[in-house]
Amino acid sequence: MIAHGYLILLFPLLAFAVNGLWLARRNGFAAGLFSILMSAASLAYAIPLALEWFAAVHGGDASAPVEAWRFTWLPLEGALKVDFSMILDPISVMMLLVIGTVALLVNVYSMGYMRHDPSRGRFFALLSLFAFSMLGLVIAGNVFQMYVFWELVGVSSYLLIGFWYEKPSAVAASKKAMIVTRFADSFFLLGIVLAAYAAGSMDFSVLNGSAIAAMSREVSLGGFHVNLLFLASLLMFLGGWGKSAMFPLHIWLPDAMEGPTPVSSIIHSATMVVAGVYLTARFFPMFAAAPGFLDLVRVVGIFTALFAAVIACTQKDIKRILAFSTLSQLGYMMFSLGAAATVLGGVNTAAYSASAFHIFTHAFFKCLLFLGAGALIHHVHANELDAMGGLWKKLPLTWISMLLACLAIAGIPPFSGFWSKDEIILAAWQSGHGLSAALALFTGFLTAFYMFRLYFLAFHGEPRGGHGEGHGRHEDPWMTVPIVILAVPTVLSGLLAKDFFHHFALPHQVLSESPVEHVAWLPATAATLGILGLFLAFVLYGRRGADAKAALSVEGRGGWYRLILNKFYIDELYLFVARRLLIGGFAGAVKWVDTNVVDAAVGATASGTLRSGALLRRLQNGNLAFYIGAFLFGILLLRILGRLPL
Amino acid sequence: MTLERCLLLAFALFAIGVYGALTRRHLVGLLISIELMLNAANINLAAFAHFRPGDATGGATFALFTIAVAACEMAAALSIVVAMYRRRRNLDLDKLRSLREPIEAEPGAGKAP
DSSP states (O other): OGGGTTHHHHHHHHHHHHIIIIIHHHOHHHHHHHHHHHHHHHHHHHHHHHHHHHHHHTTSOTTSOEEEEEEEEEEOSTTOEEEEEEEEOHHHHHHHHHHHHHHHHHHHHHHHHTTTOTTHHHHHHHHHHHHHHHHHHHHBSBHHHHHHHHHHHHHHHHHHHTSSTTSHHHHHHHHHHHHHHHHHHHHHHHHHHHHHHHHSOOBHHHHTTHHHHHHOSEEEETTEEEEHHHHHHHHHHHHHHHHTTOTTSTTHHHHGGGSOHHHHHHHHHTSTHHHHHHHHHHTHHHHHHSTTHHHHHHHHHHHHHHHHHHHHTTOOBHHHHHHHHHHHHHHHHHHHHHTTBOTTSOBOHHHHHHHHHHHHHHHHHHHHHHHHHHHHHHHHSOOBGGGOSSTTTTSHHHHHHHHHHHHHHHTOTTSHHHHHHHHHHHHHHHTTOHHHHHHHHHHHHHHHHHHHHHHHHHHSSSOOOOTTTTOOSOOOHHHHHHHHHHHHHHHHHHHHHHHHHHHHOOOTTOOOOOOOOOOTHHHHHHHHHHHHHHHHHIIIIISTTOOHHHHHOOTTOOHHHHHHHTGGGHHHHHHHIIIIIIIIIIHHHHHHHIIIIIIHHHHHHHHHHHHHHHHHHTTOOOOHHHHHHHHHHHHHHHHHHTOSOO | OOHHHHHHHHHHHHHHHHHHHHHOOBHHHHHHHHHHHHHHHHHHHHHHHHHSSSOOHHHHHHHHHHHHHHHHHHHHHHHHHHHHHHHHSOOBTTTOOTTSOOTTSOTTSOOOO
């Protein structure tokens, strides 16, 4: 079973090839069915493979990667070569299952959501490509293979975000996603080259093992002395920084919702954005060995978590709120990995498993939230909360499932998000990062608040317009079934998988220090804060007589509200830097040099040739006597100069 | 008679030919001047053959050969002159300048010459 693990990848690739080359243009419905079939086959292969892997490693060191297969793709110089291989360890197996599940359910959902889209065949082809790329990324046994699939993930997200390419905003969003992540990826590539040069290998097993000692030295870089390990870690982490949309490279993710909602769902839950977190987890032993590096990861993570949560409290667009909640949750995952470095200088591996656990639970409830949001949007034909309200009667199954997902993300026990978030905060506390843990608790409160703000404004209160009124109950089974299925792991995945992550999802080759004893008051505090946030949202938006229109209006709001509503003007800052400084300043100077130096030199050469040519043309005067004279004069001249023999 | 005198004669003849070629405005005059230059070369050939120790027939043969070639060349050239006269009714070199570059065309103006 394990030796043929490549089949998990080949099924979606086959779906992409068949749909993209042939089926998409003939029959969109058949293309969708084929994609569903292939993703189901992929998942059906992944589950027994995971069981077999689990049986094989059970009792031994589960974190040691099992290599399913390997072939050499590019033999480079000496021992340096690029292999393609498949490694199975706790996080890659977990990701295989998560991606398989999410891809299957999103494909099924898209059958309903994209029902009226004329080019849905193309959509299914690209969705399969996306799943294939992400599956290839997680099984990568070497960093170059990871980079290949990393870029494939980038290009498929570009194609899907810009799926409705006749919409200028979708084109702009897809370009934004591509440019921002490519900017970060260029550092990733630099990091790969540097690490391969310094370590002589691209395998994770080497980079996370023997290469650490070889790279732990100071190098001089333009007069500064930097630690080579830190530098390589930073460059590679920057790739994950952009892919996982950490502040300040987060600007592409809220715009990425311009794509169809199933795309947002798969981007935000299982593919694309968790790639950055996955990269950090994959390089965890190396990053943990770089002095002070995990502190950077922790600060970036907790800042993004808090920053995005604050913005999410003011947004009106339902998908935008969810996008900022994704940013916030990704911040949690990064924060957790960073918090593994204890204040005493040791490594607390409980934080690593907490991060993997949060990836796992988050994938289900975030996928559900987006699919549910898609159902709402499909129903009212608008993204804004202004057009919703009172939808619980129209979409009862979606309503119940969304309620469960909101409870999960808000961290209310016993739903899944509570367990993973609790593990993260607990691990941070055990590592001695009191302030960060407090900020994470506060972010949890904000999360509960903005999620239930969305919930109450969308499902309760009086209906506020939208096209969906008067249709009665209106739920499409293609869309409702995946939502209801996802409600099961949303509720249970935390409780059931807790022990698995605790015991098995540990980083390889990292020595853990014995964790501090469990802090009993922390889960209670986290749950209380979540319930407080829920209650605050209820008082403001949910109770009878709450004025939803006033709650959504910007009129009479203070400057702080506008600042947050406009996302702290980060996008405008980017535009300023891009337009004024880069295009206006730097590009203007370059243009001046181009016009006045480069072009001028070319022009001068051309006009000089023309002018000297015009002078020489006067010799061609048609006077035979002049020609003869010139001829004789020339012979004499050559004779005098000694070039002619007598 | 010495070699120097022969060479001086050839030089004078050649110089006269050059002068004529540069100044004659009539096409036939130009041809005559060229013929003078050829003859100067022939004198050189004959003179060197004569004053060189040994057999002189080589140089004389060469001179004869050149004369024959020049005669053929003249026949061709004169027939061209006749054809030219029939066509243009004119043998003035200052007027036969249709192959010259038109001076009024400015550089880069794109005018066909």
